[in-house]
Amino acid sequence: MRKKKQLLIALGVLLILGAAFALLSGKGGDEAPSEAAESAPREIFTLTDLAEDELEAIRIENSLDSYTLLRGEGGYTLRENPSIRMNPQSVSSLAFVICNLKSYEKIEEAAGNTDEYGLSPEPAARVTLSLTDGSEILISIGSSAPSGSGYYTMREGDSAVYLLSSYTASDMLNSLDLLRDRTLPGVDFQNPARVTIGGEREIDIVPYFPYEALSSSLSTLLMVKPYRRPVAVSTQNFSEAMEALATNYRIVSFPAEGTETGIDGGREFYFKDAGERELTIRFGNKTEDGGEIYCRISGLDEDITMPAAAASILDVKPVEMADRFVRLVGIDQVSEMQVTYGDETWTGGIEWIDEEKGKFTFQGESSDEKAFKKMYQEVLYLLFEGEIPGSFTPEGKPDFTLKYTGDIDSPGTTTAELYSYDREFYAISIDGFPPEFLIGKYQIEALVDYLRDFKG
Numbered sequence: 001m002r003k004k005k006q007l008l009i010a011l012g013v014l015l016i017l018g019a020a021f022a023l024l025s026g027k028g029g030d031e032a033p034s035e036a037a038e039s040a041p042r043e044i045f046t047l048t049d050l051a052e053d054e055l056e057a058i059r060i061e062n063s064l065d066s067y068t069l070l071r072g073e074g075g076y077t078l079r080e081n082p083s084i085r086m087n088p089q090s091v092s093s094l095a096f097v098i099c100n101l102k103s104y105e106k107i108e109e110a111a112g113n114t115d116e117y118g119l120s121p122e123p124a125a126r127v128t129l130s131l132t133d134g135s136e137i138l139i140s141i142g143s144s145a146p147s148g149s150g151y152y153t154m155r156e157g158d159s160a161v162y163l164l165s166s167y168t169a170s171d172m173l174n175s176l177d178l179l180r181d182r183t184l185p186g187v188d189f190q191n192p193a194r195v196t197i198g199g200e201r202e203i204d205i206v207p208y209f210p211y212e213a214l215s216s217s218l219s220t221l222l223m224v225k226p227y228r229r230p231v232a233v234s235t236q237n238f239s240e241a242m243e244a245l246a247t248n249y250r251i252v253s254f255p256a257e258g259t260e261t262g263i264d265g266g267r268e269f270y271f272k273d274a275g276e277r278e279l280t281i282r283f284g285n286k287t288e289d290g291g292e293i294y295c296r297i298s299g300l301d302e303d304i305t306m307p308a309a310a311a312s313i314l315d316v317k318p319v320e321m322a323d324r325f326v327r328l329v330g331i332d333q334v335s336e337m338q339v340t341y342g343d344e345t346w347t348g349g350i351e352w353i354d355e356e357k358g359k360f361t362f363q364g365e366s367s368d369e370k371a372f373k374k375m376y377q378e379v380l381y382l383l384f385e386g387e388i389p390g391s392f393t394p395e396g397k398p399d400f401t402l403k404y405t406g407d408i409d410s411p412g413t414t415t416a417e418l419y420s421y422d423r424e425f426y427a428i429s430i431d432g433f434p435p436e437f438l439i440g441k442y443q444i445e446a447l448v449d450y451l452r453d454f455k456g
Contacts (some may be wrong), residue, residue: 027389047101047155048129049138056132058098062125064175067168071095078176083301085181094171094179098127101139103162107152110159116215117152117161118143124151125172141169155271174452182251185299188273189242189249192221196270201226202322205233212431213412214404216330219323229433232323241316245269248310252292255303261285261294263303267314283311321435326382326416326428326439327402331373339379339451341402341444346451348372353406360456366456375454380449384428384437390432392435394419398427400444418444 052071057079059068068079069091076083076091107117114120119142129137137155138156141164145152151169153162188456197203204225208217211230221233249429255261263284271279284294284303292305332355337348350372360372379402398417406412418426427435 009095009403011446031258041385042104043106044348045103047103047139047153047164048094048099048160049128050099050131050137050269052092052095052099054131054133055095055099055129057127057130058095058132060125060130060172061128064173067176069179070334071211074292077410085300085302087181090179097168097171098129098139101153101164103153103164103226105150105163107161107163109153111161114142114154117154117163119152119154125169127172139172141172153446177254180254184251184297185277185279187271187277187279188275189246189271190239191274192242192271192273193276194270194272194361196268197316198267198269199311201318203316203318205321210234212414214329214330214333214406214410214414217323218328223318223321224307226318227436229430230434232325232328233321234323236432237321241313245310245313250306252305252307255294259294260440261303263294264417266294269313281310281441284315286311322384324385325380326437327404327414327430327435328380329404329414331376333406334404336405337376337379338403339406339447341448343400344448344452348376350407357400362454362456365456371454371456375451375456379451381440382447384439385425386438388421388427388436388438392419393431394427394435398429 057069059070060078061068061262069076069086070079075088076086076095078086102256104300104355111117111119119140123140123142125141127139127141128137129368131137140154140156142154142161144150144166145163148166150163150165151173153164153169154160192205193207195203195205197205203223205221205223208220208222211222217232219232219235221235221238223231223233234438243340261284263282266282266284269281269283278298280298283295284296286293286308287305291308293308293311294303294311295306296303301338331350332352334350339346347363348367349364350358351360352358358369360367362372362375396419398419400418402416404414413433417429418440419429419435421427421435421438424441425438426441428437428439429435
């Protein structure tokens with residue numbers, strides 16, 4: 001009996017809760033906002049509504065610049081200096097924005113005191129649109145709203161103050177520099193036909209060409225200045241130097257008129273690529289903060305600044321561009337290689353049977369091809385380690401001599417002679433040229449020990 005009574009009570013509670021839920025649901029449905037109310041459009045206030053062909057000129061005056069853009073058949077030019085290159089896309093974008101100024105908020109219908117909006121006595125910017133019908137439209141931009149969402153704006157003839165979005169207003173508050181063309185003459189820095197670097201000593205680089213007996217190189221470039229004898233260029237070091245320049249080959253800014261740029265007395269970098277495109281950069285002083293450097297680029301009628309790192313190309317030392325081989329001669333050109341150290345002489349002979357096979361001898365006896373080529377490589381990889389500071393005149397006989405004799409297809413001889421420079425280095429003379437480079441004596445000592453132990 002008790003269980004039945006409890007069941008009846010539970011059912012009654014459920015009925016009461018269901019009725020309450022239905023009542024509340026019905027009431028909520030009556031008070032829900034309509035879909036039309038949620039999607040009500042924002043009010044738009046039109047400040048300008050012009051076709052671009054109605055424009056004759058745009059004048060902008062702000063704290064950074066004052067300039068006038070004249071519209072012509074070929075685009076816009078700067079009235080104050082027509083030779084200055086303007087970026088067509090940037091200027092067209094600015095013109096479109098100014099011709100279609102819209103606000104989504106009216107701050108005050110009839111402003112009696114515009115000082116509080118930064119619109120008087122001197123607004124942050126004035127924009128004057130001169131139209132083809134002879135009329136003008138004047139837009140004033142004041143201070144930023146406290147919320148940071150926009151700038152107070154007025155149109156002459158309208159006493160209302162509007163809020164113009166920060167994105168739109170910024171176009172009229174920026175410097176003229178942002179509208180200027182920043183493109184630079186294009187060259188292929190990794191495909192040179194001629195490079196001249198006006199550093200402390202001028203470096204001149206050209207495509208590699210045979211310039212002496214048994215001429216050979218792993219490089220495609222040759223440094224013909226500043227050394228008396230041309231030197232092959234290190235492909236890796238050259239590529240890295242050109243990549244560093246290419247990375248910083250861009251306009252950062254345009255110096256103001258009257259700036260002491262130092263360009264006229266500066267140093268030059270010249271580049272000509274394989275496609276005959278030429279580029280000359282004259283570098284001047286660094287800017288006050290040291291982050292940029294004043295430059296003059298061939299083909300431009302204006303001075304610019306580039307990142308200061310661009311001028312690092314002028315700091316490249318000639319020895320850093322050299323491939324460092326004392327004498328690089330391909331084994332396929334040689335019939336004999338002779339090394340002399342004091343009273344000791346080692347001679348290796350090569351007789352080529354065809355392009356791939358040959359007979360090899362060492363000290364007059366037959367030598368294993370693989371062992372001979374390894375020995376040849378040990379000799380080949382003698383590397384100079386620096387320049388001789390000042391001049392050096394050899395005296396007496398050389399301490400070490402390396403001589404290559406060419407085969408029938410590559411006649412001639414070439415000789416590297418080493419003279420003691422100090423306790424640590426030998427001075428290197430190639431084919432009678434005055435010594436310009438040094439090689440560590442430890443390299444020669446290691447090679448001599450190797451040749452003494454070589455069995456062939």
